[in-house]
Amino acid sequence: MSRARLLTLAVSALGVVAxxxxxxxxxxxxxPMAACLIAALGGARLGGMGRVQPLMRTILGVTIGTAVTPETVGRLPEMAMSVMLVPIFVLIIGAVGYPFFRKVCGYDHPTAFYSAMPGGLQDMLVFGEEAGGNVRTMSLIHATRVLVIVSLIPILMTTVWQLDLSVPPGTDAEAVPPHELALMVAAALGGWWGGVKVKLFGASIIGPMIATGALSLAGLITHRPPAEAILAAQFFIGLAVGTKYVGITTRELRVDVTAGVGYCLLLALIAFGFAEAVALAGITDPLNAFLAFAPGGQxxxxxxxxxxxxxxxxxxxxHLMRVILVITLAPIANRWLGKG
Incomplete structure (x- = not known):
């Protein structure tokens, strides 16, 4: 393992302890997110975790898949009432975000467009690079979007909803039947592999989610992954956000990160409006509505x-609907706007 990765792990561990x-x-x-961010801003040469990152995301895919039950399927018509608002939500974000980055921040067309799109980070960077955008700028803006939203949400959950976030995210590994653990591992790796083979977007999450969902519906998996696995996923996903700021310059901090923070304020207003509408309509409670429309990373x-x-x-x-819409329609909209 490289020295940069060892340093990243050490800094992240210190962040957990702190x-x-x-x-x-x-x-x-x-x-880990805060510690790596501070270290990166201080000039530390941190390194990414390579294939470990998507491996950790498979744990999230499995966890989401365990929530797919016959009861969940029966509630799909109820969920659809809220999910149908997502296209409007994405359209408004684009209509507000693109002019903000283009006119206010002065970015070129592809950089402004793909910075404004609330899709997956990697997908937006690939599309943006192909369109001629500034990859570094887009990366910092999307990283800032995720950083700000993920940092603020726990504060809101503890102050507004009085939630206890210290509760373990699952049971201990010893409480999960061994055969279910084996099925989870198979679903994680097999779903990831299958997703890559069919070129599924977000293969490391969506593939395991589909595989586990099928096993859950069949009654073969009835538990979530153990708490230890979910905590490990948190650790590596947190440090991944912080390391996005490695090598940042003073100008990037002043221009791009500031633009990202301003964009987050606009996103917060839009997301709050939609969440409030869904909650007032009685479709779900305010917490679920808030988390459903908070445009953080998947x-x-x-x-x-x-x-x-x-x-x-x-x-x-x-969140799946939001990402699917952006990945599917963003390149088309970008070409259309570019001709305008």
């Missing part, structure tokens, strides 16, 4: 929904 010692929320997610929002004890299927359904 958050636990200070009794701060979500120490295994926010601790992995990070899945973790927060798990820890909050939210309706995981409801929340993830909205």
């Amino acid at each position: 958050f636990v010692w200070l009794s701060l929320p979500l120490p295994f997610l926010l601790g 992995s990070e929002m899945a973790i927060i929904a798990i820890i909050a004890g939210a309706d995981l299927a409801f929340v993830i359904m909205h």
Whole structure:
């Protein structure tokens, strides 16, 4: 293992210890994220975790899949009432975000467009690079979007909803039947492999989710992955956000990160409006509505929904719809706007 990766693991571990010692929320997610962010801003040469990152995301895919039950399927018509608002939600975000980055921040067309799209980070960077956008700028803006949203949500959950985020996200490994653990591992690796083979977007999450969902519906899996696995996923996903800022310059901090924070404020207003509408309509409770429309990263929002004890299927359904819409339609909209 490289020195950069060892340093990243050490810094992340210190972040967990610091958050636990200070009794701060979500120490295994926010601790590594904050510690790596501080280290990166201080000039530390941290390194990514390579294939470990998607491996950790398979745990989230399995966890989400365990929420797919006959009861969940029966509630799909109810969820659809809220999910149908997601296209409007994405359209408004684009209509507000693109002019903000283009006119206010002065970015070129492809950079402004793909910075405004609330899709998966990697997909937006690939599309943006192909369109001629500034990859570094887009990366920092999306990383800032995830960082700000994921950092603020736990504060809101503990102050507004009075949630106890110290509750373990699952049972201990010894409480999960061995045959179910084996099925989870098979679903994680097999679903990931299958997703890659069919070029499924977000294969490391969606593939295991589909495989586990099928096993859950069949009654073969009745438990979530053990708490230890979910905590490990939090750890690596948290450090991945923080390491996005490695090598950041003063100008990037002043221009791109500031633009990202401003964009987050706009996103917060839009998301709050939709969440409030869904809650007032009686479709779901305010917490589920809030988490469903909070435009953070798919992995990070899945973790927060798990820890909050939210309706995981409801929340993830909205995020999947958002990502699918953006990945499918963003390149088309970008070409159309580029001709305008």
